[in-house]
Amino acid sequence: MAPLRPFRLLKRLAPRDLMARSLLIIVIPLVLLQIITAYVFFDRHWDIVSRRLNTAVASEIGMVVRILRTYPREDVQEWAFSVARITQGLVFDFRPGARLPEIPPSQSDPIERALSRRLGGYVPHPFVIDGRPGAANLVVHMQTTGGVLSVEVSKERLFTESIFLFVFWMASSSIVLFGVAAIFMRNQVRPLLRLARAADAFGKGREAPDLKVAGATEVRQAARAFIAMRDRIRRQIDQRTAMLAGVSHDLRTPLTRMKLQLALLDGVDGVDDLRADVAEMERMVDAYLDFARGAGTETAAETELGALLHDVVERHRRSGGAVALTVPRPIVLPLKRQAFERCVGNIIGNAVRHATRVEVHATARPDHAQILVDDDGPGIPAAQREDVFKAFQRLETSRNLKTGGMGLGLTIARDLVRGMGGEIALLDSPLGGLRVRLLLPL
Known part of the structure; x- marks a missing residue:
């Protein structure tokens, strides 16, 4: 070397x-x-x-x-x-x-x-x-x-002895000056640390205390810019959530009327096909809203990861999925519970849909929690793994939603994970299929 x-x-x-x-x-x-x-x-x-x-x-x-x-x-x-x-x-x-x-x-x-x-x-x-x-x-x-x-x-x-007095006063003055400089620099660095912690918490979707504007002029300017940016993002999220609530109401109202009218036409030829179309429209509306809603305005809270994964896995087991769960020890971390359940549910649902065997394994690392979802299905070619995260991207080219879905499951999953400061990746599974790896900050 x-x-x-x-x-x-x-x-x-x-x-x-x-x-x-x-x-x-x-x-x-x-x-x-x-x-x-x-x-x-x-x-x-x-x-x-x-x-x-x-x-x-x-x-x-x-x-x-x-x-x-x-x-x-x-x-x-x-x-x-x-x-x-x-x-x-x-x-x-x-x-x-x-x-x-x-x-x-x-x-x-x-x-x-x-x-x-x-x-x-x-x-x-x-x-x-x-x-x-x-x-x-x-x-x-x-x-x-x-x-x-x-x-x-x-x-x-x-x-x-004046030489020794000179050395003493020189060393003493240096120590005093160094102490004053250390106190001054600590007071200047402290606002930067508060700004970094606030930005990190906000980027992970966690509720952070109000940032106090203090320090030098440049630091104050950076803090004010961050607060303005955070407020604009929050207003945009609130506006989008309000808009989606209105859209959801407007779309579901005519669908409900259609379902009521179809119930009155029981026994008429073609009613069953219309009911299937209405159900398909409801699933499409739900998928679109889930994609647009993302993590929403939900606040992160301390959550026991093993218990949450157990609830999600149990729902898929009741639906007939063969899912094994392994959590060696309790893992507590800040999570948006509903968003995380939706994310893991989409991933496990995709695995159950395409495989006969699914294994979920959660472990804690020094600074993050790792969740692995392995299956023995056909997997996804390495060249197409990034494409499946794009909205409405479906590897299954038919229009059958029961087999191909809407092409939004992994898109919603990555959006939700990144909203909590984590990351998602697709890898080769030791079971022969696909491995989905989730990393979430502790």
Whole structure:
């Protein structure tokens, strides 16, 4: 496998959600700025301050050493030691005849290394520095002609704590700024999440609470556009439902009168054929209305899938269909009960009509429920499986509604399933016929 390009690797490692990406956009420049500022400041500040402090201490030590070298009397030595201790905080000690102790130079203590570099220009004698790890002072031993001259120096004179204060305030301010940015971004992302949840619920045909318009101008504009779109769709559904109710009433009224008149003509030749025509017209009207009505204005409610499937299967069993049902465990999900019963009824009815054996199996997945309807019938060729979802598309070319139907069963089924946020597909069945797979979001 070829190695990933750098930008593809960064894209894969980048977070997916908007808030994390927005915070990353804020944090990366902030961290880079802090690193660059800290590096530049520390490099110059540490070097300048350390050089000046160590130069001052080294010059003071060098001054005392040169005084003693020029005036090697004992009274001058006591005077110089006393002045250095009182005015400069340097504690001198002289050991006549002593030899310079063997102390290896430290490679890790920056204070000791900085002082060592400065002493070389001010002290004319060989010297070693005893850093004393953990101690508050260090000792400089110098080999003079008469013995070893030692001076004890406080480490506080050789470095400043302002660097650590700078690091503390820099880190603290960064944390505070990051917290403020996180709170601000969360408040900006929250309206987007509410809008996404409302759109998802509305797309699945579920009742969602009213969306609160909040957030930035662009987010408010998107929320208002969604609310306007949702209201227009609801008005269209209500208008279509009202229109269909009127159409249903107008069509059924003359059919009812015709049925009453035919009942008065019992025994007349041709009445039975007219009755069959009227019944056929009723079935056609019902099919047209079911197709046009779709999911209607029914509200989704929490439903136990196994019990609902059992009711539908039992109706087909009473009609003589051989239908087996398997639901391993209870599955509860939001459904439009009447719409789902109509959908599954159409699918199982098609299977019973064309096959001798039908099996229904329902399972729950992490994010959706799956319903499989298998039969041992002739099936549908793969090239024609998409065509059967088209309205009034019939594979059986005769006009006999008992064998071919109206060509609306699968059309209505897919319309209802998609109205609940699901999907329907036609596959090959292990029984040798057709498999209808329904996926419904949990």
